[in-house]
Amino acid sequence: MQLKIALLGGDGIGPEVLAQSVKCLKAIEETFNHRFELVEAPFGAIAISGSGKPLPNKTLELCKASDAILLGAIGSLEYDNNPEAKVRPEQGLLRIRKELGLFASIRPIKMFPAFLGNSPLKRNIVENTDMVIFRELTGGIYFGQKTLSEDGTTASDLCTYSEGEISRITHLAFKSAKKRRKKLTLVDKANVLETSRLWRKTVTEISKSYPDVEFECLFIDNAAVQMMLNPRQFDVVLTDNMFGDILSDQGSVILGSVGLLPSASAGIDNAMFEPFHGSYPQAKGKNIANPVASILSTAMLLQHFNLNEEANAIVAAVHKSFVKKVVTADVLGSSKYGTDYVGDFISENIV
Amino acid sequence: MQLKIALLGGDGIGPEVLAQSVKCLKAIEETFNHRFELVEAPFGAIAISGSGKPLPNKTLELCKASDAILLGAIGSLEYDNNPEAKVRPEQGLLRIRKELGLFASIRPIKMFPAFLGNSPLKRNIVENTDMVIFRELTGGIYFGQKTLSEDGTTASDLCTYSEGEISRITHLAFKSAKKRRKKLTLVDKANVLETSRLWRKTVTEISKSYPDVEFECLFIDNAAVQMMLNPRQFDVVLTDNMFGDILSDQGSVILGSVGLLPSASAGIDNAMFEPFHGSYPQAKGKNIANPVASILSTAMLLQHFNLNEEANAIVAAVHKSFVKKVVTADVLGSSKYGTDYVGDFISENIV
Numbered sequence: 215m216q217l218k219i220a221l222l223g224g225d226g227i228g229p230e231v232l233a234q235s236v237k238c239l240k241a242i243e244e245t246f247n248h249r250f251e252l253v254e255a256p257f258g259a260i261a262i263s264g265s266g267k268p269l270p271n272k273t274l275e276l277c278k279a280s281d282a283i284l285l286g287a288i289g290s291l292e293y294d295n296n297p298e299a300k301v302r303p304e305q306g307l308l309r310i311r312k313e314l315g316l317f318a319s320i321r322p323i324k325m326f327p328a329f330l331g332n333s334p335l336k337r338n339i340v341e342n343t344d345m346v347i348f349r350e351l352t353g354g355i356y357f358g359q360k361t362l363s364e365d366g367t368t369a370s371d372l373c374t375y376s377e378g379e380i381s382r383i384t385h386l387a388f389k390s391a392k393k394r395r396k397k398l399t400l401v402d403k404a405n406v407l408e409t410s411r412l413w414r415k416t417v418t419e420i421s422k423s424y425p426d427v428e429f430e431c432l433f434i435d436n437a438a439v440q441m442m443l444n445p446r447q448f449d450v451v452l453t454d455n456m457f458g459d460i461l462s463d464q465g466s467v468i469l470g471s472v473g474l475l476p477s478a479s480a481g482i483d484n485a486m487f488e489p490f491h492g493s494y495p496q497a498k499g500k501n502i503a504n505p506v507a508s509i510l511s512t513a514m515l516l517q518h519f520n521l522n523e524e525a526n527a528i529v530a531a532v533h534k535s536f537v538k539k540v541v542t543a544d545v546l547g548s549s550k551y552g553t554d555y556v557g558d559f560i561s562e563n564i565v
Numbered sequence: 566m567q568l569k570i571a572l573l574g575g576d577g578i579g580p581e582v583l584a585q586s587v588k589c590l591k592a593i594e595e596t597f598n599h600r601f602e603l604v605e606a607p608f609g610a611i612a613i614s615g616s617g618k619p620l621p622n623k624t625l626e627l628c629k630a631s632d633a634i635l636l637g638a639i640g641s642l643e644y645d646n647n648p649e650a651k652v653r654p655e656q657g658l659l660r661i662r663k664e665l666g667l668f669a670s671i672r673p674i675k676m677f678p679a680f681l682g683n684s685p686l687k688r689n690i691v692e693n694t695d696m697v698i699f700r701e702l703t704g705g706i707y708f709g710q711k712t713l714s715e716d717g718t719t720a721s722d723l724c725t726y727s728e729g730e731i732s733r734i735t736h737l738a739f740k741s742a743k744k745r746r747k748k749l750t751l752v753d754k755a756n757v758l759e760t761s762r763l764w765r766k767t768v769t770e771i772s773k774s775y776p777d778v779e780f781e782c783l784f785i786d787n788a789a790v791q792m793m794l795n796p797r798q799f800d801v802v803l804t805d806n807m808f809g810d811i812l813s814d815q816g817s818v819i820l821g822s823v824g825l826l827p828s829a830s831a832g833i834d835n836a837m838f839e840p841f842h843g844s845y846p847q848a849k850g851k852n853i854a855n856p857v858a859s860i861l862s863t864a865m866l867l868q869h870f871n872l873n874e875e876a877n878a879i880v881a882a883v884h885k886s887f888v889k890k891v892v893t894a895d896v897l898g899s900s901k902y903g904t905d906y907v908g909d910f911i912s913e914n915i916v
């Protein structure tokens with residue numbers, strides 16, 4: 215197979231972890247005889263310093279012309295400490311999602327037995343956790359009209375959803391549930407929000423076409439509780455943009471090691487793959503960042519193109535690195551291995 | 566002191582736990598020589614079956630004419646299982662908040678050493694947790710305009726905030742922080758929402774009048790993570806209506822026993838006190854519900870009127886019940902003591 219993949223290293227540790235994914239892509243190319251055209255482009259804070267824009271037009275064009283995007287991470291302390299900045303790295307992320315129509319964020323949260331002890335939650339609670347969160351990514355309060363009164367004393371954000379926006383991600387989520395443990399949980403606040411009631415009505419209707427999938431609804435406040443009390447009850451979780459932002463970050467903590475979690479943002483014609491974690495600027499250039507989240511995101515990319523054997527080869531190599539304890543310090547407390555070494559080990563073990 | 570207190574037992578276990586609070590109020594009356602006029606009124610699902618309304622006008626009138634309200638709990642399975650019901654118990658709760666101007670929900674989350682083991686989080690993480698969440702309660706997306714298009718395919722919810730709505734609760738929160746560990750964390754999503762930016766601007770401005778209080782801001786997704794990784798870092802947490810709903814429920818799980826947590830909803834002329842927990846209809850009439858959350862809510866009521874010695878007498882009696890293990894089964898796994906017995910024990914130990 216031939217694929218054109220845009221590489222957006224971004225900020226902080228982004229380029230370093232992405233470099234390890236590139237090693238894996240090259241190993242896959244060789245082992246499985248594919249051709250990946252890999253093209254780098256600036257994105258995030260680093261792009262702001264270059265062109266004044268977090269998502270330069272050229273980068274956007276490249277992304278549109280590519281089959282998929284691999285993103286490192288974005289964000290820098292300069293902006294985190296200055297919430298009033300008018301141009302911000304996050305805007306690039308929101309814009310790329312919108313421009314490419316990446317309406318479904320897919321975040322698998324699967325416990326790795328090797329690191330069970332890292333969870334802040336008790337072992338008996340988190341053991342065997344295996345869920346995937348489907349978060350709507352291009353609608354809701356993130357993209358609705360925003361207003362600030364002229365005197366600056368009143369502000370508003372509009373949350374809107376249409377049946378179409380809800381149903382396209384709902385079908386993706388049900389299809390995923392069918393292939394998994396056949397349970398789908400819709401998280402909303404239908405006792406308060408009109409948009410949630412539309413979600414509930416639409417998803418309930420669609421659930422009838424998936425009779426083999428168990429369907430339930432939870433209010434977001436209760437879901438935040440259940441995520442801590444009994445994460446194993448979840449298989450596929452479906453929710454809107456804002457609730458999904460909160461719930462998926464909360465869910466990621468179950469594993470105790472955010473450096474292990476991949477994610478995908480999928481649309482009709484394009485898809486972007488990136489680690490769950492942020493740009494961790496404090497670690498930049500120190501060769502200590504965990505490359506596994508980025509590498510597993512690369513496996514998700516391959517899966518997206520039905521290259522399942524290839525994806526499994528990456529996952530198997532990652533597991534080997536766990537077994538051999540060739541991992542970075544964040545997951546073990548201490549370690550003699552750096553980002554580069556772990557990336558080499560994993561890519562060399564792709565067979 | 567003379568106080569008129571409205572008693573809204575509500576649904577499920579509400580009336581049972583409230584009855585234990587009444588015992589405590591009577592003990593306080595006697596021991597400290599106060600006069601509490603206690604008046605019961607229907608509210609919640611039970612009021613719907615009586616009058617068709619979750620908050621009958623007579624109940625609202627009584628609440629307005631009272632100095633404070635003690636609420637048991639509302640909600641019944643009949644409505645939980647039917648999100649399409651047009652009249653719902655929750656509407657009564659939202660309406661009472663709005664009509665009485667109860668703009669600040671105050672939820673203390675304090676670890677009881679006796680029940681440290683009950684937390685789903687590891688002991689070293691939750692030990693000594695002691696925070697209070699200030700949630701704005703009468704604004705934001707809960708009360709903004711809601712629309713549903715005529716053909717039912719598009720819905721919207723408007724989130725609005727004004728400087729005035731933000732500043733009144735902010736001052737309450739800073740005053741509380743001053744008396745506590747002198748730290749205030751604002752939780753918002755200022756990298757995406759206009760209303761959050763107004764919160765951040767307003768609260769940052771007000772923080773300058775409280776120079777002895779350390780002030781920081783966190784994005785809601787990160788706050789949901791930090792709540793699990795390191796709850797001890799929080800002292801006073803301030804946030805809007807929607808984020809506060811999620812974060813305070815998540816926070817309540819830290820203790821592992823939702824049956825112990827009180828809450829207050831305060832306005833200018835009125836205040837309502839209620840357990841954190843719901844109406845737990847499955848336990849209704851079984852004499853197994855934990856009355857401590859309701860009893861500690863009663864202590865918060867007394868504190869609200871500066872009856873601090875009286876409030877402390879209740880808290881001390883509750884602690885005595887913990888030490889003597891006179892508690893309900895939910896916190897110990899099993900117990901021979903029921904709701905009534907625990908209520909008797911605590912009220913009789915108020916000295």
Ligand SMILES: CC(C)[C@H](C(=O)O)[C@@H](O)C(=O)O
Binds near residue numbers: 304307308459757
């Ligand atoms: C950076 C921010 C705008 C973004 C979001 O809220 O969507 C991030 O938190 C995420 O979840 O990808």
Ligand SMILES: CC(C)[C@H](C(=O)O)[C@@H](O)C(=O)O
Binds near residue numbers: 435
């Ligand atoms: C019942 C519901 C409307 C309510 C809310 O969301 O405010 C409840 O969850 C709460 O937190 O008091």
